[in-house]
Amino acid sequence: MADHEYDIPDDCQYTESDEWVRVDGAIVRVGITDYAQSELNDIVFVELPERGRQIERGEAFGVVESVKAVSDLLAPIAGEISEVHSGLSEHPEWLNEDPYGRGWIIALTPEDMESLDGLMSAAEYRAHVKARSGK
C-alpha cells in the first residue's frame, strides 16, 4: 500500500538492494523488505536456492517474480545457506503479506558475523527508501 510509511523494523539490518537480515543465534535470516514487496506488487513466484550452497556477498541466490517484474535476490553477506523456506514455493504471497515474518527466504550461517557491520541500520535504510520513494 502506497499511502503509509513502509515497515522497517529496528531489529533488522538492510542492503541497498532491499534485503533484510535478522540475527537469530548463530544464523541470520534473510528476506526482502516491505518496500521491496510493495514495489514488486503481487509476488507469484520465488526461485529458491539449494541448501548447503556457499554464497558470496552480493551474489544472486534466487529470484522473486511478481506479475509485473522480476528481481534477483542478492546475498547480504557471505555464508552457507543452512535453511531454505520451501513453503514459499506454494505460498509466494507470504512475501507480500508478512515480509519480515512468514516471508523469510533463507537462513545463512555467516562466514564472519562481523561482516554484518557493513549493512545498513533501520535508520539508514529508511533514508535510503525515502531518497527513492519520497516517503
Add this chain to the structure above:
Amino acid sequence: MSEGGAPLARTPLWSRHVDAGAKLVPFAGFEMPVSYRSIAEEHRAVRARAGLFDVSHMGELRVRGPGALELAQALFTNDLAGAPEGRVRYGLLCLEDGGVVDDVTLYRTGPGEVLFCVNASNIAADREWFHTTRARMHSRAEIVDESEATGLLALQGPAALPLVAKLLPAGERPPRPWHFAPTRLGDLPVLLSRTGYTGEDGVEIFVDAGRAGALWDLLRDAGGDGVVPAGLGARDTLRTEAALPLYGHELDRAHDPIEAGLERFVALDRPFTGAPALRARVQAGPRRRLLGLVLEGRAVARPGFPIATELGDGVVTSGTFGPTVDRSIALGYAPAGLWAGARARVEIRGKPVPCEVVATPFYRRKKG
C-alpha cells in the same frame, strides 16, 4: 518523474489517483496508475464485481467532412459498410506490406463521420499516417485530434452493466455489445460504448476532459464497494488472460494481422491499405503464428524470452501469472503449424521450462 527527460502528461484524473494512493508509473508518455493496492486484488475485483479504469491516455481521432468514409475505409482493415451509425468495430491500421501501424476501435458516429480510438503510444504516428493517406488519396476529409479534450473511463466486470443502467436516464437501456450511444450518466453527457479490454462485460465511457473527474466520482459513489479502482497492472493481466493483443507486444510494424490471428477483423475484399499484401499472406499461409502457452510451474515468461518448438524457434511477446486462471501464461510467435496440445519450452533465465500450446483465450467469461 520523466522518461528520457520529456515531461510526462497527466490525465484529468491524475489527482484522484494520487489521492487514492496509486503507484504511478510512466506509460506511453503519461504518468499512469499501475495499481492502487494490489494488481491481483484489482484483477479479481474486475472478474467478480467491477473495476474502474482511467484510460484517458488513449487517443481519439475524428475523421469527418467530404470523403471521410473513403479515407476511413482506406485506413481500416475491417468492413466500414457493415458498421452503421451506433456500431463499434475493432480493426487494424496497416502499412502497404501489411505491418500493423496500430490496432484501434472505430466508432461510426454519423452517416459520414467516424471516431477512431487509438493507443496512447501511437497517437502521433497514427495522426501522421492518417495525413499521409489523406494526401495520397487527395482527400478533403478533416482529421481532428480530440485526444487531449477527451477523458475515457472503463467500467468492467459483472456489476458494470447493472450500475450503468441505474445511472442512465429513465427508460434508457445500455447499448448492446459492440454498440455505443450518446447519453447521460447522472447529469453528465457521455458517449457510452459496450466494449472493453478485460474479457468481462462492461463499458467504456468517453467524456469531456473537464467532466472526467465528476464521472469518476459518480461511478465510485454509485458503485460503493462493488466498484474498485483498477490500474494498468490489472488491465494487463486481464487482457493477457483474455488473449487480447497489446500494441508493441503482439502487434507492431513487423507483424501483420494474419500472423496475429486477427483474420476476423480483416475484410480482405475491402479497399484498405495493405489488403493486397494480406490477401497474398492468407493465400501463401503465414510463416509464423501467435500462440497461447501455459507453462509448468509459476515462473513468468517475459517478452523476448525464447520459445523452442518441434518446428523451430519463437519468441514470447507477453507473459504473466494469471490471477484467475492461476497459471503462468504467455503469448508468443512461433512457426505456423503448431496446434493446441503441442509441447514446447520457454527459456527462462537460461533454464528450459516445459509448456503446452493451448487454444486462446486462457480465460473465457461464463455468459449469464
